[in-house]
Amino acid sequence: MTDSRRSTAPVPTEVAVFATAADFRAWLEENHGSATELWVGYYKKGVPKQSLTYPESVEEALCFGWIDGLTRRVDDEVYTTRFTPRRRTSNWSAINVAKVAELTAAGRMHAAGLRAFEERHRRTSSSLSATE
Numbered sequence: 401m402t403d404s405r406r407s408t409a410p411v412p413t414e415v416a417v418f419a420t421a422a423d424f425r426a427w428l429e430e431n432h433g434s435a436t437e438l439w440v441g442y443y444k445k446g447v448p449k450q451s452l453t454y455p456e457s458v459e460e461a462l463c464f465g466w467i468d469g470l471t472r473r474v475d476d477e478v479y480t481t482r483f484t485p486r487r488r489t490s491n492w493s494a495i496n497v498a499k500v501a502e503l504t505a506a507g508r509m510h511a512a513g514l515r516a517f518e519e520r521h522r523r524t525s526s527s528l529s530a531t532e
Contacts, residue, residue, distance in 0.1 A: 412439035415480045421456040432464040439480045447477045465516030
C-alpha cells in the first residue's frame with residue numbers, strides 16, 4: 401500500500417543552496433513580500449562543501465515572518481527544507497516565541513517578521529478575551 405500523503409506533498413522544483421546566513425537574509429530582504437516559497441538546500445555532514453545550516457535558516461526565516469516546513473532528500477550530498485511565509489492563523493511554538501524574543505533583543509527582526517509575530521499576539525489576546 402502506498403502512503404497517499406507522499407503523493408500530494410510538494411516536491412522541490414528548484415533548490416537554493418546559500419553559502420552563509422547573510423546570503424539567505426539578503427534573499428529574504430529582497431523576496432519576502434513577493435515569493436510564495438523557497439526550498440533551501442543544505443550540504444549533508446561529511447560533504448566537503450559548506451552551506452548555511454538549518455538552525456541559521458530557521459532564525460533568518462523567523463526574522464521575516466517565514467516558517468520552515470517539509471524536508472526532502474535531494475541527492476547524496478544535499479537535503480532541502482521548504483520555507484513559506486507564515487499564515488496569519490498558524491500556531492507559534494514556544495521555541496519560536498522564545499527565539500523571536502532573542503532575535504528582537506539582538507535587533508535582527510525585520511518589520512515583516514515583527515508584524516507576523518504581532519498578528520499572533522493579537523489573535524491569542526482576542527481568543528483569550530473571548531473565553532474570559
